[in-house]
Amino acid sequence: KQEVTQIPAALSVPEGENLVLNCSFTDSAIYNLQWFRQDPGKGLTSLLLIQSSQREQTSGRLNASLDKSSGRSTLYIAASQPGDSATYLCAVPTDSWGKLQFGAGTQVVVTP
Amino acid sequence: GAVVSQHPSWVICKSGTSVKIECRSLDFQATTMFWYRQFPKQSLMLMATSNEGSKATYEQGVEKDKFLINHASLTLSTLTVTSAHPEDSSFYICSAWTSGRKNFFYNEQFFGPGTRLTVL
Numbered sequence: 001k002q003e004v005t006q007i008p009a010a011l012s013v014p015e016g017e018n019l020v021l022n023c024s025f026t027d028s029a030i031y032n033l034q035w036f037r038q039d040p041g042k043g044l045t046s047l048l049l050i051q052s053s054q055r056e057q058t059s060g061r062l063n064a065s066l067d068k069s070s071g072r073s074t075l076y077i078a079a080s081q082p083g084d085s086a087t088y089l090c091a092v093p094t095d096s097w098g099k100l101q102f103g104a105g106t107q108v109v110v111t112p
Numbered sequence: 113g114a115v116v117s118q119h120p121s122w123v124i125c126k127s128g129t130s131v132k133i134e135c136r137s138l139d140f141q142a143t144t145m146f147w148y149r150q151f152p153k154q155s156l157m158l159m160a161t162s163n164e165g166s167k168a169t170y171e172q173g174v175e176k177d178k179f180l181i182n183h184a185s186l187t188l189s190t191l192t193v194t195s196a197h198p199e200d201s202s203f204y205i206c207s208a209w210t211s212g213r214k215n216f217f218y219n220e221q222f223f224g225p226g227t228r229l230t231v232l
Contacts, residue, residue, distance in 0.1 A: 034221065043205050043225040
């Protein structure tokens with residue numbers, strides 16, 4: 001059974017620092033990996049999706065890497081801003097029909 | 113981008129009543145829709161998988177008769193919480209997914225804004 005772990009569970013940084021969020025998964029045979037952001041009381045916003053054949057994806061200040069062999073993905077957020085405060089979740093499909101297994105998330109606070 | 117809406121965004125009901133939540137994909141046809149529930153400070157837990165025109169597949173421990181799912185079209189799925197009780201109070205989130213190879217959204221899953229259900 002696929003298990004997804006996110007470390008750390010919570011992170012607080014001053015504005016301007018770079019954020020590094022980790023996601024690990026036990027079964028390396030994944031189709032892709034997706035990173036989401038969730039604000040309190042809100043749904044999920046898709047940030048980046050990395051296909052299994054890719055090593056990284058970038059969007060603006062966000063960069064996500066994928067190392068299937070070691071079962072790890074890292075989300076980097078450059079020059080953090082208070083607006084980046086949210087919970088970040090990673091997820092991998094557990095079958096070919098879209099069912100996702102989520103990590104518990106990393107709660108990020110960026111202080112001004 | 114792909115937009116998924118949910119209605120209502122929040123609902124308060126009395127114990128014993130039924131509540132229907134709608135999930136719509138607004139600008140694409142979703143092969144599959146998923147229903148999740150989320151308790152405070154916890155991650156999402158998949159409740160069921162919904163494919164258009166067929167019966168939903170429920171995860172272990174989810175009561176089929178309590179959480180009725182109807183997927184009438186490629187853009188609409190509904191979750192009905194029947195005879196709701198306070199322990200059903202939660203945040204319910206749907207997502208829509210498409211596996212179209214030529215589609216920009218290949219294999220990507222998009223989430224609705226969620227519905228906060230409070231049962232008194």
